[in-house]
Amino acid sequence: MRRSLLLTVSVAYLLVGSLQVVHEAASGSLEPQLVEVRLGALAPGSSPGLSFTRGSASVTGGLLSVSTNVLYLNNTNATGASYAKLALSSSSGLANLALVEVGLNNGTQTAQVTGSLGSITQTSGGYVQLPPGSVNRIYVTRSVSTTGLLSTLVLDLKVADHPDERAFVVSRVTISVA
Amino acid sequence: MTGRGKLLALSGALLLLGVATWGAVEAALQWSSSSAVVQTSVAPPVAHFEKGDGASNSRYVKQVTLSDNRTRFMVVAKPRLGAETTVKDVVRLVSDRPTDRLVTLKAAPITNGHVEAFTWTVKNGPTTVATVDSLQPSPAAAFALPAGATYKIDLKVTLAEGAGSSEAAASFSLVLEVP
Numbered sequence: 035m036r037r038s039l040l041l042t043v044s045v046a047y048l049l050v051g052s053l054q055v056v057h058e059a060a061s062g063s064l065e066p067q068l069v070e071v072r073l074g075a076l077a078p079g080s081s082p083g084l085s086f087t088r089g090s091a092s093v094t095g096g097l098l099s100v101s102t103n104v105l106y107l108n109n110t111n112a113t114g115a116s117y118a119k120l121a122l123s124s125s126s127g128l129a130n131l132a133l134v135e136v137g138l139n140n141g142t143q144t145a146q147v148t149g150s151l152g153s154i155t156q157t158s159g160g161y162v163q164l165p166p167g168s169v170n171r172i173y174v175t176r177s178v179s180t181t182g183l184l185s186t187l188v189l190d191l192k193v194a195d196h197p198d199e200r201a202f203v204v205s206r207v208t209i210s211v212a
Numbered sequence: 213m214t215g216r217g218k219l220l221a222l223s224g225a226l227l228l229l230g231v232a233t234w235g236a237v238e239a240a241l242q243w244s245s246s247s248a249v250v251q252t253s254v255a256p257p258v259a260h261f262e263k264g265d266g267a268s269n270s271r272y273v274k275q276v277t278l279s280d281n282r283t284r285f286m287v288v289a290k291p292r293l294g295a296e297t298t299v300k301d302v303v304r305l306v307s308d309r310p311t312d313r314l315v316t317l318k319a320a321p322i323t324n325g326h327v328e329a330f331t332w333t334v335k336n337g338p339t340t341v342a343t344v345d346s347l348q349p350s351p352a353a354a355f356a357l358p359a360g361a362t363y364k365i366d367l368k369v370t371l372a373e374g375a376g377s378s379e380a381a382a383s384f385s386l387v388l389e390v391p
Contacts, residue, residue: 083294085295114271195271199298199300200266200300201266201269201271203272203297204295205292
């Protein structure tokens with residue numbers, strides 16, 4: 035009886051002692067999961083990253099304004115809407131751009147980042163709704179002053195559950211105009 | 213002393229030694245048992261965690277578990293590969309004392325090479341109070357918790373793209389503690 039009590043107390047002590055462990059080791063594992071918003075290739079020269087969150091697109095400039103849908107932005111969730119917007123992260127070679135506009139197209143084109151004559155005039159846009167199960171696009175409208183010179187815009191694509199940004203994912207989209 | 217006498221004397225000595233040892237062991241165990249009881253019954257937590265609104269975000273949070281005394285929590289997150297995932301108000305830190313107290317949050321360091329950033333941000337409304345960077349060798353943050361305050365904690369994870377992992381994401385278990 036006494037030994038049993040002592041054993042119980044000893045076990046209890048060990049359990050209490052384990053509470054002194056400040057934290058357990060972080061662990062990582064891979065598991066399938068639903069991806070609600072995926073980037074997809076659309077125009078030649080466009081490609082999503084391996085995760086379908088990042089993407090890049092290359093288009094050729096012209097002296098006249100040309101608009102091209104370059105990447106799909108698909109909401110694969112059949113029941114929940116998402117909201118997306120773009121913001122300029124960095125750029126180079128803009129002096130060659132007589133006109134540039136990068137925007138989101140969910141049936142209606144909404145400009146997100148704009149520039150003209152080599153300077154950016156709008157660095158970010160407002161949220162555009164991506165309806166459940168919808169196929170949306172990222173488009174580029176551009177014209178250049180001299181063909182063959184490279185301009186690059188690096189954009190942050192933010193996809194949120196709700197415009198109040200309670201939860202969101204930010205990934206990278208690179209647009210090259212040559 | 214005859215051989216039988218020596219044997220009896222030796223047996224007696226061993227018996228005494230055994231009794232003495234048992235008594236010492238009992239005393240030690242009884243002492244440690246008292247110590248264990250004291251540890252569990254004294255010093256109520258300075259603060260506790262509660263689940264925030266972000267804990268129910270099924271897109272990016274798989275599970276949030278609080279310890280029995282609510283001084284630790286574990287989050288299994290579902291961040292996106294190749295992107296920075298932010299979930300606001302995953303848990304809340306609530307003061308249980310009538311006076312301001314210094315508290316410390318600690319986390320396990322993350323060494324997974326695909327994790328580019330992993331932070332817990334403690335916020336008082338829009339103001340950042342402290343940040344625990346889990347990529348540091350000893351992730352921790354100490355700050356004053358005012359009496360009656362409730363701070364929200366956001367989670368931010370940036371994962372690199374991994375070859376062959378286009379439709380998979382890493383899940384993480386992490387525990388914080390308020391001493």
